[in-house]
Amino acid sequence: MKAQYVNYDAVALAQETDFIHWVRRGDHDADWSEWLEEHPEAKPEVEKARDLVLAMEFDTQEPTQAQVDKLWSTIDRATRDEAKVVPLWQRRRMSILAAVVATLLILAGWWALPEPPEIRLVTTTADQDIYELPDGSTVTLNAQSSISYEPQEWLRARHVELNGEGFFDVKKGTPFIVKTPYGTVRVLGTSFNVEARKGRFAAACYTGSVYVSAGSRSQMLAPGERIVAMGNVLNTDTFDKDKEAAWRAGMHYFEATNLQMVFEELERQFEVKVKLPKELADREYTGFFESGDLNAALEAICWPMGLAFELNDGKVIISDNS
Template sequence: MEENYKLAKWLDGEMTDAELKEFQADPDFPLYEKIKLYSSQLETPKFDENKILNTVLETKKQTPKVVTLKPNWFMRIAAVLVIGFGLFFAFNTFTPTTELAENGKQTTFLLPDNSEVILNSGSQIDFKKWNWDSNRKLKLNGEAYFKVAKGKKFEVNTNLGKVSVLGTQFNVKARKDRFDVVCFEGKVKVNFNTQEVILTPGQMVSFEGNEKIVSKTISDAKPVWLSKELSFEKEKLTAVLEEIQRQYNVTIDAKNIKSDQLFTGKIPTNNIDIALKTITSIYHLKYSKSTNSNYVIEEIK
């Protein structure tokens, strides 16, 4: 009751400076502040004491009873506690989970079924933990490698297409209008617009715009970006430079560069000079470093 009394005085603003200082030192004070915030946003019906009194007097009772009215502040605290903890539980239970890999970094995490996901730089995944068993769907923006737990299944949705899986290992990349899927183990079903493709180990498929542009077999046992390399298959120069910016967390100024050529090959993610030299030598360009994180690429005159 002592704690309730202190809380009530604080809510009503009746504490002395010394009492307030002691109350703020309580480890639970941050929680009390949240309760006060929630309660200030509530609209509760007014307590009409005269109406209740008239109802009691007008009701005939055979055995007199003594009715003890609890202080209004006590009921208020109880209501706020219930609502506050309810909101806290609902927020933590039903809010979608977001996993993010910032530029220049990779992130590894487990799904509720213990499937492993590795996010590449500049990528994000959203999913719901609370109803995972009935809603096994992920939303991917960027690139990720999936190691699906044996016997488990789910869908990977992107703004370009989706991949359905069952106990497999595969890579999905969705950047702008380019959609790439590679199967390393098991089997995956890829849906892109009206097209459906089944991939088995060692097969990859790529779509750009509304067309399938790549369908081939590869020898890699896992995505090369896990080994500090980037692999491209008929990629536009602009897309290659954008990926370099994500991996190294830098800015590349290449506004005056125009090229319709496509790049196929690999570049490192642990040495930006080699990466830029590889690209600029192929396109007959040159690059220079303007600041620690800014580069300029221009044509050789």
């Protein structure tokens, strides 16, 4: 009996040959009964998986090429549907069509079919979206961000690659690993924010614990702790949970942050290009701006810094007004 079955949900179990043969033919009944006694917490998912298997009728004859092509076309459409954006007002919506079709294929014994491709989820300028991952975990991506993962490997290894910024709410289970060009975050089940842009790597723990690796250093973070790495400089401190990932609600907070980075964030949230004189780029800004109103956002940044701005045809020119 595979030890990892205890972490499987109903859809995953319904795709396991051993489980299917037990439900439909009674194979290894004693072993499964003993396993259920040892893991009573798994019974709800086992019952759901049993119902899924029993609800299906399958033709195990060798499929024609046309049938194979049609089924994979269905899987491709279903996979795109399941990996697409989950709107804020429909966060709990999910499709099981791909899982059902996959179960059909496995029960029919069609092992030689190709694996599904890597899935990549992307947000554009002035956009942020919530995506649901195969295990029910979610990620909210900030503007100009992306993640990618391999659905075929998900049950064995929950690995995603992130470029940009994302807030993850992870279901408990096997290790969940977020890889970025500048560092790696490893958790079991928690919520955390990760940013990886232009040499900057930051991770902030909201619940549970987060194991972070950046360069040659590694550290465990508790709730309310974060790590920020820029080049060879790595700092650990605490943060305000109401501000650190407030971008999800359209609020963007900065503390002693150089203006270059502040205006880069503004460019991501609004479809504009900012021209900032080099002599102003390293001046530090503490404050915030809000998504939605470009003029108000520019006023929030420029007024306390003694700066002026000119907005014309999607371009913003910043000048020193002091």
